[in-house]
Amino acid sequence: MAELDVKNEARNSLTTRRFARVNEIIEAHGKSQSALIHILQEVQEEYRYLPEEILTYIAMAMELSPATVFGVATFYAQFSLEPKGKYVIKICDGTACHVRGSNPVNEAIRERVGLAEGKNTTDDMRFTVETVSCLGACGLAPVVMINDKVYGQMTPEAINIIIDQILEEEGEEK
Numbered sequence: 001m002a003e004l005d006v007k008n009e010a011r012n013s014l015t016t017r018r019f020a021r022v023n024e025i026i027e028a029h030g031k032s033q034s035a036l037i038h039i040l041q042e043v044q045e046e047y048r049y050l051p052e053e054i055l056t057y058i059a060m061a062m063e064l065s066p067a068t069v070f071g072v073a074t075f076y077a078q079f080s081l082e083p084k085g086k087y088v089i090k091i092c093d094g095t096a097c098h099v100r101g102s103n104p105v106n107e108a109i110r111e112r113v114g115l116a117e118g119k120n121t122t123d124d125m126r127f128t129v130e131t132v133s134c135l136g137a138c139g140l141a142p143v144v145m146i147n148d149k150v151y152g153q154m155t156p157e158a159i160n161i162i163i164d165q166i167l168e169e170e171g172e173e174k
């Protein structure tokens, strides 16, 4: 029995350490359900996505049902339950961007980062490429967003230069 207690205690302390950052975020926002979206936003900033085990942990820590937490995480497009790369490249394919050539830019990006057909994230977890609707900067069409930075009037040549700069900063051969 005592041995079981020791094992449980060890497991609990491991869980606490593992989710230490999540606990800090929950503490900062409080455990009310209205804080859930902010908590999920911050957790996603930390991990770049919302791992399933963390969503389960958040539900337990906030005394909410897992269905509530998963429901919010899957309802809002801003949340991702899939791992994303270090650089998330969003290509706008809204009307203005589409007519001004977002497709060739999209193709150039996918080729430059080496994305296989049907995949959105590179195997090295460096790049995630997503097509989105209007990014709200139609006057700059076609528009690409890399993490929080917006790039306007993109061409395949221009986006290749930007990606090469990123790769250089990452210390990689072009």
Ligand code: FES
Residues within 6 Å of the ligand: 092, 093, 094, 095, 096, 097, 098, 133, 134, 135, 136, 137, 138, 139, 141, 142, 143
């Ligand atoms: S359509 Fe691309 S920013 Fe609006």
